[in-house]
Each structure stands twice: as C-alpha cells, then as structure tokens.
Amino acid sequence: MNDARSLVSAAAAELSAAGVPSPETDTVMLLAHAWRRSAGEVRHAMILQHDVDTDVRDRFTVLVEERARRTPLQHLTGTAGFRHLELSVGPGVFVPRPETELLIDLALPHLPRGGVLVDLCTGSGALAFAVKQERPDADVHAVELSDHAYAWACRNRDDLRLDVELTCGPAQSAFPELAGAVDVVVSNPPYVPEDMVPTEPEVRDHDPQIALFGGSCDGLRIPVEVASRAAVLLRSGGLLVMEHAEAQGESLPAAIARQGGWVDVEDHPDLTGRPRAVTARRP
Numbered sequence: 001m002n003d004a005r006s007l008v009s010a011a012a013a014e015l016s017a018a019g020v021p022s023p024e025t026d027t028v029m030l031l032a033h034a035w036r037r038s039a040g041e042v043r044h045a046m047i048l049q050h051d052v053d054t055d056v057r058d059r060f061t062v063l064v065e066e067r068a069r070r071t072p073l074q075h076l077t078g079t080a081g082f083r084h085l086e087l088s089v090g091p092g093v094f095v096p097r098p099e100t101e102l103l104i105d106l107a108l109p110h111l112p113r114g115g116v117l118v119d120l121c122t123g124s125g126a127l128a129f130a131v132k133q134e135r136p137d138a139d140v141h142a143v144e145l146s147d148h149a150y151a152w153a154c155r156n157r158d159d160l161r162l163d164v165e166l167t168c169g170p171a172q173s174a175f176p177e178l179a180g181a182v183d184v185v186v187s188n189p190p191y192v193p194e195d196m197v198p199t200e201p202e203v204r205d206h207d208p209q210i211a212l213f214g215g216s217c218d219g220l221r222i223p224v225e226v227a228s229r230a231a232v233l234l235r236s237g238g239l240l241v242m243e244h245a246e247a248q249g250e251s252l253p254a255a256i257a258r259q260g261g262w263v264d265v266e267d268h269p270d271l272t273g274r275p276r277a278v279t280a281r282r283p
C-alpha cells in the first residue's frame with residue numbers, strides 16, 4: 001500500500017493511538033514535508049489515490065514514528081505558521097501558538113503610522129515579525145533572554161528579510177534608549193505557575209523551561225516585571241498588550257492595576273471566548 005490515501009489513513013490511526021490531538025492534519029503535514037509538496041497537493045493526491053515513491057514513504061514513516069513519540073509537529077517540519085509568516089523553529093525555541101495571533105489584532109489599531117512597537121520576550125520573533133510584515137511603516141524592536149531562542153529569531157529575521165532590531169538580554173531592562181517613546185508594547189511572556197507540570201508531552205518535554213515558567217507560584221512574577229518595563233518604555237497614551245493563561249484573566253489585570261501608572265486595564269477573550277490577553281494604557 002503505497003498510495004497517499006492508505007498511507008495517511010494508517011499513519012493517522014497510529015498517531016491517534018499515541019494520543020496526538022489532531023492526527024489527520026499532522027499526518028498530511030508530515031507527508032507534505034516528506035514529499036516536499038504542499039498540504040493541498042497531498043490532499044489532492046489522496047483523493048486520486050496517487051502512489052508515493054519508496055524514498056518518500058520511508059522518510060514519512062520515520063517522521064510519523066517521531067510524531068507518535070510526541071515530538072512537536074513543528075520540530076519535525078522545521079516551521080510554524082504565524083499570521084502570514086512561516087517561521088523556522090526547533091529545539092531551544094518556543095513554538096508560536098495560534099492563540100497568540102490575537103495580540104496582533106489588539107495591537108495594530110493602536111499603532112500610529114510610522115509608530116514604534118516593542119516586543120518583550122520575543123522567542124522566535126513571531127509577534128515582532130508579524131507586526132513588521134503587516135505594517136512595514138512601523139519601527140519594531142524585540143528582546144529575548146535565551147541565547148538559543150535569540151539565534152532562532154536572528155535566523156528568522158534574516159530569512160524573512162524584515163528590518164527589526166533584535167537584542168539578547170532581559171526584558172526587565174531592555175531598550176533604555178526608547179524610554180517614553182514607544183507607542184505599543186506587545187508581550188507573550190512566560191506565565192506558567194512554577195509547580196504546574198504541563199500535561200502535553202510536546203510542551204513538557206520540548207518547549208524550553210525558560211519560555212514556560214513565570215517565576216512564582218501564580219506564574220505572574222515575570223509578566224508583572226515585564227509590565228513594569230512596558231510602563232517605562234511607553235509614551236503617554238501608549239498601550240501594553242500581554243498574553244496570559246486562561247486562569248489569569250482576573251489576577252493579571254488586577255496585578256497590573258495595582259502597579260499604578262495604568263488606565264483602561266481591560267481583559268480580552270480569544271476566539272473561543274476564553275480570557276487570554278490584557279491591555280492597559282499609560283495615562
């Protein structure tokens with residue numbers, strides 16, 4: 001059985017048995033990667049029951065075995081989609097998530113033409129690069145603490161040819177030269193509570209710990225420190241947009257409001273109605 005439909009169906013059953021959440025989609029993506037075709041072309045080949053060459057089938061088999069061991073799909077394909085971008089990702093960098101795209105929708109309406117945007121805790125550079133790609137007029141700066149993640153961000157900047165300033169260091173003291181001059185700060189900081197063990201093996205075993213844990217039992221130490229830095233960077237009227245865990249929809253806005261120096265602290269639901277992002281404005 002070397003036809004695309006049979007291969008995908010057998011592999012999807014294997015991934016399903018291994019507890020992979022979206023086995024059919026993942027299988028199509030893995031065959032597309034092994035075959036060097038698009039997912040659309042794979043689906044077309046499945047409908048027509050086209051045969052797959054033996055070398056493609058062998059590459060696909062290895063990828064499916066890895067995925068069944070819960071290696072993240074994006075580590076196997078080497079890329080993650082984010083807004084209109086394909087970012088390179090792999091070991092050492094957080095895989096950007098679809099829910100983080102909400103931050104772009106919240107941020108862009110508040111970024112004036114030619115405005116300055118800072119991404120604190122940039123990882124692969126997902127937020128910074130998406131803003132620059134969608135708003136080439138913007139002056140975009142991003143910071144990342146981990147050397148490994150910073151290297152991935154630099155690679156993405158070079159591959160995507162996006163003119164974004166990247167620096168490696170702590171968000172808590174980033175960009176002193178931009179103090180009071182920034183229109184919008186976006187951030188998806190680490191926010192997982194310290195004693196929580198992520199249930200999904202892809203997250204627990206493959207996302208870097210530095211990308212996950214927020215530095216306190218409620219997970220809010222680093223997010224609150226990042227918000228403090230945003231308060232220094234933003235001009236009067238500037239906006240902070242920050243992602244948080246579903247359980248932090250009240251605690252993070254309350255902590256930011258307690259800091260002082262903010263007005264209009266508001267929480268926002270994602271497309272499924274779960275609280276996932278806070279915005280706050282400098283008076």
Ligand SMILES: C[S@@+](CC[C@H](N)C(=O)[O-])C[C@H]1O[C@@H](n2cnc3c(N)ncnc32)[C@H](O)[C@@H]1O
Pocket residue numbers: 094095096097100120121122123124125126127143144145146149169170171172187188189190191210211212222
């Ligand atoms: C949840 S990941 C988000 C990455 C990226 N913004 C995204 O949405 O895909 C958090 C990132 O913050 C970085 N980080 C952790 N502590 C930091 C700090 N104090 N300063 C700057 N970056 C930090 C981690 O290495 C990781 O890349």
